[in-house]
Amino acid sequence: MILTARVTAVQAGMRLDDGAARLFPGLSKSRIRKIIDWGGCSIAGTMVRVASRTLAEHDEIVLGVMEPDEYRERLLARDEILYDDRDYLAVNKAAGLNCQRTPYQLKGTVEHAVTLYFRAAGSHEPARVVHRLDRGTSGVMVFPKNRRAAAHFSAALQRGAVEKIYWALVAGAPDADQWTVNAPIAKIDRARYGVALPGKDAQTLFRVRASGVGLTLVEARPLTGRTHQIRVHLAHCGLPILGDTVYGGDPAARLLLHCRSMTFANAAGRTISATAPVDRDFAACCAAAGIPLPVARPAAGGLASD
Incomplete structure (x- = not known):
């Protein structure tokens, strides 16, 4: 307010x-x-x-x-750290948190929590928010630790060299197991976007990950980075995300959209990858519908994988 x-x-x-x-x-x-x-x-x-x-x-x-x-201070817990090296930190953002400061909130954001993490590690670098997740979306966020890494990661995002995989729970069943939406997105009012002309080019690849009673777990791979892209494209397909009442989804405990993983190559060509487990609300909805979820387990070097 x-x-x-x-x-x-x-x-x-x-x-x-x-x-x-x-x-x-x-x-x-x-x-x-x-x-x-x-x-x-x-x-x-x-x-x-x-x-x-x-x-x-x-x-x-x-x-x-x-x-x-x-007003509770937000500090990063050990299980929220998905990846950590000298150039990059990847964290599992919780649903309901702002990923960066707003004109009316500094503390209690992921940005501020990462800043405190850097300070505790002896670094005075700022928490650079190079990409964003909606407040209601959970999952992987990557924070470069220095200007060189930030420039490299930002350029990789711009040229589509960062693979982003999202999971979304939708009501009903899609008509196909795999499909592509290539539809422009434009702002249609103060807080909503939609498929409209003129708009910015937007393309998302979708596939069914698993089906259950009344719900489907959809995997989304956005090839562009438009605001609300996955939410808008699924609503355009008649498959609004559960909990996304802005775009016609049925009410739920949270917006059931999760950035499952992000993968890219660092400046030296080494693959950086982070995978985020879903939270209790997401897992509970899947369990209630009989949808099995793989468990993320840590791999060598601090990465996470199925």
């Missing part, structure tokens, strides 16, 4: 936390301080993390108010 207010002559000269408490009476001063600390406050479009800042008349204060449980 985003709250906005403008400083009047009454709050001018006050500390930010004191003035905000007056302008937003529904929030306690302690909660306002926490919002400020977590990067959820901006003045004139700039993030402010100093509660003692002096307010000026006409300042516009914007607060991003998260649910109380979202």
Whole structure:
């Protein structure tokens, strides 16, 4: 929830936390301080993390108010680390987390958790978000550890040299075991995309991974990287993802889309690959439908494979 207010002559000269408490009476001063600390406050479009800042008349204060449980610090657990070498870190992003900071949230994001991981390892490099997953999507995210690795990985993504495999649970059964969607994607309103002209070229390869009672596990390999590409292309096929109510999917505990693996070659030509196990909600939906899932097991060198 985003709250906005403008400083009047009454709050001018006050500390930010004191003035905000007056302008937003529904929030306690302690909660306002926490919002400020977590990067959820901006003045004139700039993030402010100093509660003692002096307010000026006409300042516009914007607060991003998260649910109380979202204030928990996000630290990477050992089982969330999928791959780690001197150039790249791959993690298993949980569903429901923002992968990068927003104007109203810094802490509690995957980006911030990776930054803390780097700091604990003695590195002062930033967590570079070179690719993204939707908030509701889980699975593999790769973070380059230096500029050279970031440039190489970014170039590989742009030329389609990174193999990305996603799993999606859909209701019903596709008409074929394998198919390709080659359909342009365009933004159709503030938060939704669709197959439309004019739009950006988008191509996704699909195949049935397993079938169960009323549900099908579909594997998707996007050959381009458009926003909501897999979600839009499956909805276009009449197969919206379970939990994706934005695109017509039936309600579920979460958006049942998971980035299963990412594979690419580093600058020296060595293959880098990471595979992420699904979470309990995803596994439970598969089990309820009688869909078996392979178990990811670590392989040599810190990689993971089926």
